[in-house]
Amino acid sequence: MNRRELLSMIMSATGYAMIGSPVVLAASASTASYRSAEFTDSDQSLLSDIADTIIPRTTTPGAKDAEVAPFMTKIVDDCYSAADQAVFHDGLVAFRDHCQVRFGLDFSELSDQQRTEFLSEADQTARSYPRSQGSPAHYFIMIKQLTLFAYFTSEIVQTQVLRLVPVPGRYDGCFPYQEGETAWAI
């Protein structure tokens, strides 16, 4: 792939350009006073539970196995604009409240089925959230993007789930593919 095309193709599974990527930054170039709040252990734990529902352990490692939460919060702390950070932190508060209203329980107390149901609804809400140029995305878009990014770029997934070939040595442009085979890493 031509290096110039790389970034134009960074679209996430959320239908949004990756928050923090140049595509989005061009629209909102505000960089002032980042790091709007600190993440607590409880936040880390919640993000870990959410991520593991988005990407559960199956025959292959899940999001918890890939230790995604610390990396997700690192990206929010270091890469997000102050406005996006605020949306993210406020979103965690809203998420907890909403979970209590809906089930009378914390997310960690829900059954697997309830967790999936609740996040599916959050995903639908986030997808129908009105988009406008330069305005922050819905917080669940951020969580899902970060989960997928943290998961698929982790060492365990790059080396054990995807097919990583550090030095291919050659190029075959008509390489056979059979249904079910995993994608190349990176």
Next chain:
Amino acid sequence: MNHNEYDAIVVGSGISGGWAAKELTEQGLKVIMLERGRSLEHVEDYVNEHKEIWEFPHRDMRTQEMIENYPVLRRDYPLNEQTLGSWTNEQDSPYEEIQRFDWYRSYQVGGRSLLWGRQSYRWNKMDFEANLREGIAVDWPIRYEDLASWYDYVEGFAGISGSKEGLDVLPDGNFLPPMDLNCVEQDVAARIKSHFNGERHLFIGRVANITESRPEQNRVQCQYRNRCWRGCSFGAFFSTQSTTLPAAMATGNLTLRPFSIVTRVLYDKDTRRATGVEVVDAETNEVIEYKAKVVFLNASTFNSTWILMNSATDVWPDGLGSSSGELGHNVMDHHFRLGASGRVEGYEDKYYYGRRPNGFYVPRFRNIGNDKRDYVRGFGYQGSASRTGWSRNISELNVGADLKQALTQPGDWTIGMTAFGEMLPYHENRIFLNREKTDKWGLPILAFDVSIKDNEFAMRKDMIADAAEMLEAAGVKDVRGRDSGYAPGMGIHEMGTARMGHDPATSVLNGHNQVWDALNVFVTDGACMTSASCVNPSLTYMALTARAAQFAVEELKKGNL
């Protein structure tokens, strides 16, 4: 010989500077190559080369700190964790934008030869004649035939892989075996050829990555890692470090001095010749003079012109080469960031192995033969087809095991192409010295006043529409045209500001890249360009540099310099 005295001085160590050093030292000249940036050793200083994605602190995401530190670089892809540290410190080296101009600089040994896209195309005959034929700017003082053998020569040594296509619009060269198109690209190429009656072509890019090992150069063939910009221990792509510097060093005639900012060419108005250059040491601020019979300016387009503007100001207030009134004028780039993409159906049983550091190329087809548009010149496309990965959108899956499983497998094939268009040389597009503002070393900074105009805007309509038309003709689905917006400089193909010409009254350099007002000063980087073509320019800088170096040596022997 005094230790500050050489036969030749080469200012800059990027693509053209490396070539100047190699050619001059191989001809027996004692040469000092002055590089304003840091030292960067082949192999050992490629600190990110072997890292996998998870080993980068933010896995290649940009931090807010990076964004704050690089207000220019952040405007496009060059600001990333993989190449952080390769780019010029913007606080130390500011410039002024009368109009927005994105200037992507790399101050290090090897310069942008370590970061370039490696696409390597010859200009065609028409490119050298267009200014004359259309009455635009001034005529090139050379023709394709003047460069053809030099293209052969530099392609041979640099190592350019590519296919011979027999097209006048993109002359074939002295190529190593081509890389392969993938199966989707092959079929799209065949459909485009058939649909457009053989008048439009799609083939593998011609790229400065070697496809056969060259033990004599200590270079191993491309390993298809596609991480060239992190440095390549295999020496598989052309850079100063992999290719020209070892050759120059092997002669025993080269001295390389990093952290050496050339502040001006020393000029003797009685002999009308340069006597050397003045340097300020970037680390110690010590001022040093180096003397030589010949000076090659290869400091990169705008910095070569900056040096001229700062030189011989006692004779010409606007600097050496300004007698023409053209020094600093006619800034060019390639305008781009637009094209089309779409989804390819079928080929579910096909994939690829390896990461090809190259794509396909579609040479110019507009304003050729009987084709006449409402603008002059044309554009080419670069693109590729690939299967989408985990970052794709799957709207029917939201969370859970099904989503996970789907994303671990390759998705649809997609294909996209981006146009690179020729920008005309406009006198009013210029850079100039702002002596009121200075950089870290107290040196005056450059100001930029550049824009694209009606010809480019008219061309941009075709650049999108033609891409979409070709993809649709090839059976691609969901074809979408795209214009991501362009500001001058983003092409990182900056050219002009010290153009070549026939006449000292209207050009800065003659047909051998000599400054008319100081014949022992040669400028052979992008500054010398009289027009821009639409193909990537670096190969032409290599050819012009090798040609000029040969000429300089001959003139020295004749006692003409």
